[in-house]
Amino acid sequence: MTQEQISFFENLYRKHYALMFEVALRIVKNPVKASDVVSDTFLILILKISTVMNHEDPVKWLFTVLKNNALGEYRKSKVRKEVSLDDAIIRGKEQELIPFSEMLPKGLTPEERDILILRLGEDLDYAEIAKRLHSTESACRMKFSRAKKRCAELxxxxK
Known part of the structure; x- marks a missing residue:
């Protein structure tokens, strides 16, 4: 690797490791596996470093690879058990999916709810959120950070 590639890698690693770990942990629900997923993602980055350096949005590429790795790990770890078709139909009728917006705690402002729903519920990037909210990307990042913190506090x- 060239010095430029090493610097590029180190910069991405320092800036994004903690958030990548949080994202992976949410998906795989196991800290050891989440750490492995992040490590695998950075290994792929090393293998494709020259391509990623020329990518229009290297951070988006990195998080896309992370998400795909985490989802793959999650699928592998799921335990499959056989259920009769009749039981599956009965259970399917009993289970109702709860919308993401209803899982948010009471006490959030409408603006906090909106940004959390757009970012986490609809999985939109900051550019798209900025367009929808008629704001800047950096303002959306800050609003999301504050909303996430407030949500965690609530x-x-x-509990």
């Missing part, structure tokens, strides 16, 4: 209080 959820902790409700």
């Amino acid at each position: 959820m902790e209080r409700d």
Whole structure:
């Protein structure tokens, strides 16, 4: 690797490791596996470093690879058990999916709810959120960060 590639890698690693770990942990629900997923993602980055350096959005590429790795790990770890078709139909009728917006704690402002739903519920990037909210990407990042912190505080209080 060239010095430029090493610097590029180190910069991405320092800036994004913690958030990547949080994202992977949310998906695989196991800290050891989450760490492995992040490590595998950075290994892929090393293998494709010259391509990624020329990518229009290297951070988006990195998080896409992370998400795909984490989902693959999650699928591998799921335990499959056989269920009769009749049981599956009965259970399917009993289970109703709860919309993401209803899982958010009470006490969030409408703006906090909106940004959390757009980022986490609809999985939109900051550029798309900025367009929808008629704001800048950096403002959306800050609003999301504050909303996420407030959401965590409210959820902790409700425990």
